[in-house]
Amino acid sequence: MTDQYVSRQDLDFLIEDWLETSALTLRPRFAEHSVETFRGALDLAAELAVAKFAPHNRTADTQEPCLRDDGTVRLIPEVQVALEAYFASGLHSAPFPEAVGGADLPMTIRTGVGLWFAATNCSTSGYANLTAAAANLLLAHGSTDVINRFARPLIAGRFFGTMCLSETQAGSSLADITTRATRQSDGTYRIHGDKMWISAGDHQMGENIVHLVLARTDRIESGIRGTSLFAVPKYLVGEDGAVGERNDVTLVGLNHKMGNRGTTNTVLSFGSGDHEPGGRPGAVGHLVGEENRGIFHMFHMMNEMRIAVGLSAVGLGSAGYLASLEYARTRRQGRRAPSSEPVPIIEHPDVRRMLLAQKSYVEGGLALVLYCGRLMDDAATEQTAARREDAAALLDLLTPVAKSFPAQWCLVANDLAIQVHGGYGYTRDYPVEQHYRDNRLNLIHEGTHGIQAADLLGRKVRARDGATLARLTELMRSTIGRARNSSSERKQLGAELLRRVERLETTTAAIWQDDDVADPLANATIYLEAFGHVVVAWLWLEQHIATQNRDTDFHSGKRLAARYFFEYELPRTDSQWDVLAQRNTLLQDVEPTWL
Template sequence: MDFISREDLSFLLHDWLNVSALTEREAFGEHSRDTFDAVLDLAADLARDTFAPHYKSADANEPRLVDGKVETLPAIAEALATYAEMGFFASSFPEEVGGMQLPSVVSSAAFAHFCAANLATAAYPMLTAGNARVLVEFGNQAQIDTWAKPQVEGRYFGTMCLSEPQAGSSLADIRTKAVPEGSDDFGDRYRIKGNKMWISGGDQQISENIVHLVLSKAPDENGVQQPGIKGISLFVVPKILPDGTRNDVAVAGLNHKMGYRGTVNCLLNFGEGEGAIGWRIGQPGQGLALMFQMMNEARIMVGLGAAAMAYRGFTQSLEYARERPQGRPLGQKDPNSPMTAIVEHADVKRMVLSQKAIAEGAMALVLYSASLVDEIKTGADAATRARAEALLGLLTPITKSWPSEFGLVANDHAIQIHGGYGYTREYDVEQIYRDNRLNPIHEGTYGIQGMDFLGRKVMGDKGAALAILGEEIAKTTARAAAVPALAKMAADLTGYFNDGCAAITELQGRADPARLMDNAGQALSAFGHIVTAWLWLEQALTAHDLDDSRARLRDGKLATCRFFFEVELPKVSHQLHLLRSANDAAAAVSSDLF
């Protein structure tokens, strides 16, 4: 079975986002709707036939460290070899580096199939694409030719090496050091020593080489070590050096996780001997700024993976609910009467509809964000591109966090619908939950994303990006106000967005500056619901115009939009109350009382 509705993806891409219009732009002029659909069909088939079959076996047979080498399930390598052969590593890259030059929104929709089929196996190409993109954007030509292009081909895999055992998200506190050692054909060369923790794909025997992007403290051009993040530079550190010898990078141990078990996760030691050889990317002190490109791309991809897991749980629990007979309608007393499928029971309908609202809402959020990437790269003029960049910056913490947090709510419903079978390993939904549980932590926790959203993205630019979001929402509500079935939703959405903006203004006037971020997570969740409601209203507007030949899709979208507005969106009121009142029920408690 397909874990993501092909009909729904087509609706989102063609009816709503009108991706065919992108082919009128020079960058995508070689493509057409037919090529987009062919890629999506191939992705769905390949995900079902090569990624999905080892979903459970990779979970049961975790990577092992044997005599200093990491062993993984052979089926993972086989699936990724086919993925590379079909060109999917290259999907979103420009032609000049060997890419297919697909729009980001189409590439993301295709990748959603692989995430839904096997999130752990999909992690390898996700990280590889992000790594290669940093090199293509910021590396010199020798670095691009030597390490980026083989990743675009799928021969080399990539990682991101940020966290350390003592410094997770607090990157200013990393201790890895880089000492200059002259320069060569690949740029300024350094010897790197330190330890990196939680490195997904950190070692494996699948690819010909592994390209590590490593954040490290390094002196500036004057030989002075700057404090904090100003002293961090970014380095490309390959497992195998260009001359074919092994670099000084060793696996110190494997981390054993509750989910994503097919993805190798390592503690890496750089420089157990003379030091790992690495080449600086960009200028000294630019490390974190350059790495943010990969981090932000990874955040959107984490959101995509979470949306895909929510979607798979929804699809499988819906199928189960339709096939599982249990109980009879209220009032039916005859024990010999046929039992009804549990999907007909009101509480099961509620859980199915909640999953649909979350899964399809999260998918719309991720694909909309991906469409902004295309607008940033190929928009008609500088003002259009700048507007898209500001909006994407604002939405990135939401796109990462809302699917991750509420995708778990959907997965919890999927388990509940399965009843006792739901928490057994015979069914997929317990593993789906475990896999998805990592996503609220991946690429920054909910609290960190909340501070990024409220502190940097809203207050940091004095509400400029929030105003752009408001303008986009106003365009939608103006259209919806003219449709009787959607007019009240339009008014409700306007009210909640205005309340959110007012709550932030009140917070700034009420709170001690040191306490402004105490309820940042509430702000992120509230605006996540508001943004998702906006995108549901967009979907409803699009669906409303469909003819009767697509009545099931049309009516399903309208019903789910109504459910989200009547059941989910009102939860925003309490979150905004906590925000505007600078509530300190948690922050004021002394840790000694726990």
């Protein structure tokens, strides 16, 4: 049953054979772990996801959250049952440091664990993902009081967490937020303002919800650098950790989505006066980090959630791919000859094309997010400061790609899964239509495709005067060198990759040959897509090499998928590099009245 959602063989191959995660156990932080504990965590995740998360995935979609007459949110009860089981299992707290109740499980393994929950029920797992990311932010930037008051209960699964950034008039332009924070004599702040698109923003699960709210103090009027970050609980929490009266946080309404419906998406009002703690209006907030550095602190959670979005997209792509693969093996339609019996549709070349495309997107995307998990581990535990800094810089560079490549191409995989099913795929009799609807959100979630593109081209490739990009291409060339000394097929793939790596380098240099910003950023999305394809091609070559010369169906399938990506997918970047190298201004030349 578990292979219905995730290929465990592929997951083990990537974690053990390719990333060689067993080497992490030699580092002090992970010394208490072993390959057996890693496998045990993945086994537990598979068992729990299939038993508690998968059964209500469809129900949460058809019976989405709604408002009761008393203003509270109704969720189907299975959501709470599943999350309570998840928290009780220890999988939620496991990646956190032992000092705060965790087990120091590597993030590489945590990423593999998360794949199961994304593939079986992305909506329910979203509550846990936000909670973990909120706790990590508070551990990184919160005071001792904030950590004890909020982070520890989040890690224990007693509290849930959210991120409150967007506002109706601002959307993704966080420089335009207007929510205010006024300092009080006791060191807390009173928060006034409305927040929009808040995932998991209200429900009745757990003891509390901790909202991480971006707001402006009275000292700063405008600008992204004038924002501060506050922990604002639904219920006040005393210094002793006791949960008290209701804070002035009001649920205004629910947004009704195309997919991912099981996660509440809310409009919240802070300081509306509906709940006035101590008789004073305003939601009580606790400053996280420094005033006027809220957006910089918030990026800690945003970047973690961007990789979580990429993982969610991979999980949904995986579930759709495996569903369509099983359907193609069992559905009989078409004949080799007029007098012969119908054959399984997997016998038809075009169906195999669609299956190979899905496999290349899903397994390539999984390699990417797992690699980012490994970079998180390296950034925290490598032996030298230089190596830790190197890993952190690479992670920063690849984060927009890890969010956007799976969000775009695993959605294409879901589209192909529907096509493999034919007319049945468009009905609710099969799960693939829901996979597509659920995955469509991920192109928007945690920064749209265009925002990730502007981040990559406008900031990330230029960071450290281009040193991080140079380090990435150095790693790619190292892989190409290993391929040259291997089979003729790997040598050929390496040569194809080298040609595109050189295009990446020369085109990036051409784009930024002067200080002009407007024209390059107009084509940033094209850059992001070409860049992502080169990165995933590199990771497919890495996987090809990791198969060694093993001749099983699994290893032959990995090599075939690598060939498919190189022969059918990577060439699409050539025309993209051409447009970028020419610094095409068509998009700049368009007058709005022409459209």
